[in-house]
Amino acid sequence: MPFLRTSIVSGMMLAGCLIPACLNAQDTTDMQKNLKALDPKLMDTSADPCVNFYQYSCGGWSKQNPIPADESSYGRGTELENQNRLVLKSILEKAAAGGSERSANEQKIGDYYATCIDVNAVNEAGLKPLQPLLDRIAALNSKDGLPELTAYLDSIGIGTFFGFSSDQDYKDATQQIAEFDQAELGLPEKGYYDRTDDKSAKLRDQYKEHVARTFELLGESHEQAAKDGDTVLKVETELAKHSLTNVERRDPQALYHKMTLANFESSAPNFAFNKYLRSLDIPPVDSLNVTEPKFFVGLNEVLASTDLDSLKAYLRWAAVRQTPSIALPQALDEESFNFYGKILEGQPEQQPRWKRCVRSTDRDLGEALGQVYVAQRFSSQDKQRTVELTHDIEAAMGRDIDQLEWMSPATKTRAKEKLHSVANKIGYPDKWRDYSSLEVVRGDAFGNARRAVAFEVHRQINKIGKPVDRGEWGMTPPTVNAYYNPQMNDINFPAGILQPPYFDPRQDDAVNYGDAGGVIGHELTHGFDDEGRQFDAAGNLKEWWTPEDEKKFTERADCVVKEYDGFVAVDDLHVNGKLTLGENIADLGGLKLAFLAYLDRAQKAGVDVTKKGDAEYGGLTPDQQFFVAFGQSWCQNNRPEDLRLRVQTDPHSPEEFRVNGVVVNLPEFQKAFACQTGQPMAPAKRCAIW
Incomplete structure (x- = not known):
């Protein structure tokens, strides 16, 4: 339960260039001195604290701090995040520069960041790194192959028709168990698919157009891309229909349904979950948690009523949407931002690539980067x-x-x-977390992003059946x-x-x-x-x-x-x-x-x-x-x-x-x-x- 809100669209990396590329340690220290927990200059003393205390406390700050073009909101937390990001940038640039004194972790974070920041190399690679994944989806010739294909996609961090991972057993907090959850879809929440007001209807149309433009950038004709955009929205709408709302998911009792694998499979016979688990090399499990059994009954209906070509279109979209856009060529990256950044959050400009790469490195190698950060700053x-x-x-x-x-x-x-x-x-x-098994290859931005996600997926599912690490x-x-x-x-x-x-x-x-x-x-x-x-x-x-x-x-x-x-x-x-x-x-x-x-x-x-x-x-x-x-x-x-x-x-x-x-x-x-x-x-x- 985070204190501050986190990004709604977790897969988005936003990027523009407002902060100088180079800043030394003294610069960051001087900037930090400007942030105070209480600063009278940020107040609006003309406001009555008994009428509007927020205005009284923050009115001056609000006037002095218009939202930068590369932000959807801007607050005191953002100020601190920007300072932190400069510190991390300095750490990463030093690590990326190389030298015999680098530790194994510094080499990893340096190579990861240097590769991420090289936009020319990403653009030159184009769709080639993504193509084998799209080819694998295209090769599916029967719904019987869905368990193996979705297991593979899940293993590299691409969620499809449902979520799967490990979790603490809600009623035995000492143990990790397998858990199946509802799907994470392209729009932020269930209500976006079924609200009938004009703004919601317009947003669905914009989303459908975004999906279609993405398919065109993958090489589809305009007509086929439009058709596939319709298909994706229809499939996601059906899945959303059977999902819980964010309010309903706040009740932990509603998310705990422990059962055997056999009982789970009997509720959704159109998908071989046993085969799916074997494809992920999950050892036999005595029981698992299904957060929303009704969702999987609904999923069973969706799989039965949706033709194979439509399911494959949905899987192609999932593969692109859940690949970090910063690892994709510029046209796809910008298309992703245009919907998730501009339309959904009102953000006029992408953030500079270095900011996005700092965030990516922190996400994928956070404790390796954090170890250096703590030594310097805490x-x-x-x-x-x-x-x-x-x-x-x-x-x-x-x-x-x-x-x-x-x-x-x-x-x-x-x-x-x-x-x-x-x-x-x-x-x-x-x-500290051990990243020794995570391969980072300098010059392979797509591969690094994909391997980092796969590393985390396997780290989580390898917990199943083991004691909780507190x-x-x-x-x-x-x-x-x-x-x-x-x-x-x-x-x-x-x-x-x-x-x-x-x-x-x-x-x-x-x-x-x-x-x-x-x-x-x-x-x-x-x-x-x-x-x-x-x-x-x-x-x-x-x-x-x-x-x-x-x-x-x-x-x-x-x-x-x-x-x-x-x-x-x-x-x-x-x-x-x-x-x-x-x-x-x-x-x-x-x-x-x-x-x-x-x-x-x-x-x-x-x-x-x-x-x-x-x-x-x-x-x-x-x-x-x-x-x-x-x-x-x-x-x-x-x-x-x-x-x-x-x-x-x-x-x-x-x-x-x-x-x-x-x-x-x-x-x-x-x-x-x-x-x-x-x-x-x-x-x-x-x-x-x-």
């Missing part, structure tokens, strides 16, 4: 300070649980058992984000986010508890949101609440749903309170915990929380500094297309509501700014869970 002092913050906020949550009036003693005891079992992962993994991370060290994993019961803070503007050791405790503390509290609260609360201290999907307490929790959660349902994000689109519920609970609970921890720290240090600060802190009291630092961590400008996409797909609320939607529920905020009941930021009725 100190033991940074780690220790984060540990202290985390312990303070965990202690605050323990006190908060004790004081909850609505929760019974029995549930409180189990909640504290879970809290005390949370594992804290800070900065980077204790054991030391593994789900994000790379340079990532500007954080997450909680309910099956691991751990909170994870990569080194990338533990720097200004999210963590700023140069500024006072009030500031750091408001931003970094809010991040930590957010992830900790995820263990007790509407999803996380269904997992016990060991990470098992298990009921540990009394029925009465569960009912009281749901009533309080419904208050949060209704509040966020009322926010209008763009045009006529409201925030989806059910889709964003978990993140909203985490935002609200996290900031409350951070404030409790800050007050405790201030009391122990003898800080006068009513005394106004100096000019560096805008004359704000420590309490006010806490809240403004929180507000400024969310400053962001968004394009309307991107907002529309987010509201329909993203479990995170838009930034304005991640600020205002939280502070309206905190009497501590209203006291800090002397807000009167009835003002917009001080409603008479508030939502409270944790």
Whole structure:
């Protein structure tokens, strides 16, 4: 459950050239000094904090930071990502330059990056690297061959009619099991295929045209490409019809259906799953998890009713769509961006190729790159300070649980058992990933991208039937984000986010508890949101609440749903309170915990929380500094297309509501700014869970 939203279209690499190609270490250090967790110059002091606290905190930043042409949105997180990217670029350019002093990992990341950045070589190769894959699909002469073909495609990272990987057993968190899931399609979510409004209908037409243009670039005639575009949309629409929505997938109980392979095959006899697994060299499995059995019943119907040529057109499209566009010739790369970047997200220009190649290297060799990054950018002092913050906020949550009036003693005891079992992962993994079996060939961009994905696919499926590795991370060290994993019961803070503007050791405790503390509290609260609360201290999907307490929790959660349902994000689109519920609970609970921890720290240090600060802190009291630092961590400008996409797909609320939607529920905020009941930021009725 990431703290920040991640890319909706994960396969897209966006690219333009606004930042100088060369930047030395001193340049990056100077740039970092310009980022502060709290900066009065970013405020709009003409705004009333009791009317619109987001505008008060971020109004200055919004005016000073128009969205660059190569971004669909731009926020304080983007500022830090850009700085991180420059650091990574410097590391990669040095590694790419060669020299006898390079380690094996440095050689890999250097060769990968140097090959990725060479656009001329990619264009000269043209479609040749892709052609054997297209030929293999073209050679399919019977539906009986689908299991072997889809197994091969899955083995190199091309999902087709369904997803397959390993996962922790929801009810035995010590073991990894095989798991089948619904297909990931070309449009972001099920609703894009069945909504009837004009914008959705137009987008489907644009998608169909994009698919057709892609087929033309592969060499098809205009007429055949148009026909295949129709076919792809029809097949995907049928698959979407049987899929769950993003809201439905938020319920872990709805995604756990453990069964034998024989029982699974009997529900979808038109596809030989046993043959599929053998083709992937999966050892015999006693049981597996099927996240959505109804999807596979529907898939069985689709396979029966769709002719072979149509299925092959769909597979060709899957093969191209799920090949990183940066490894394809320029015409295909630009066509991909024109739909997924320009149309879907409103982004006018691609990002420069070097930015995209940095991102690709981090995605495919993230811990090899991260090992060098951490050595340069993350100190033991940074780690220790984060540990202290985390312990303070965990202690605050323990006190908060004790004081909850609505929760019974029995549930409180189990909640504290879970809290005390949370594992804290800070900065980077204790054991680095071994990439020795991943072949990186300088000059083979397509092959490197394909082998990297295949490496990860095999790494995941090789876990099946084995004990869970609780030391593994789900994000790379340079990532500007954080997450909680309910099956691991751990909170994870990569080194990338533990720097200004999210963590700023140069500024006072009030500031750091408001931003970094809010991040930590957010992830900790995820263990007790509407999803996380269904997992016990060991990470098992298990009921540990009394029925009465569960009912009281749901009533309080419904208050949060209704509040966020009322926010209008763009045009006529409201925030989806059910889709964003978990993140909203985490935002609200996290900031409350951070404030409790800050007050405790201030009391122990003898800080006068009513005394106004100096000019560096805008004359704000420590309490006010806490809240403004929180507000400024969310400053962001968004394009309307991107907002529309987010509201329909993203479990995170838009930034304005991640600020205002939280502070309206905190009497501590209203006291800090002397807000009167009835003002917009001080409603008479508030939502409270944790």
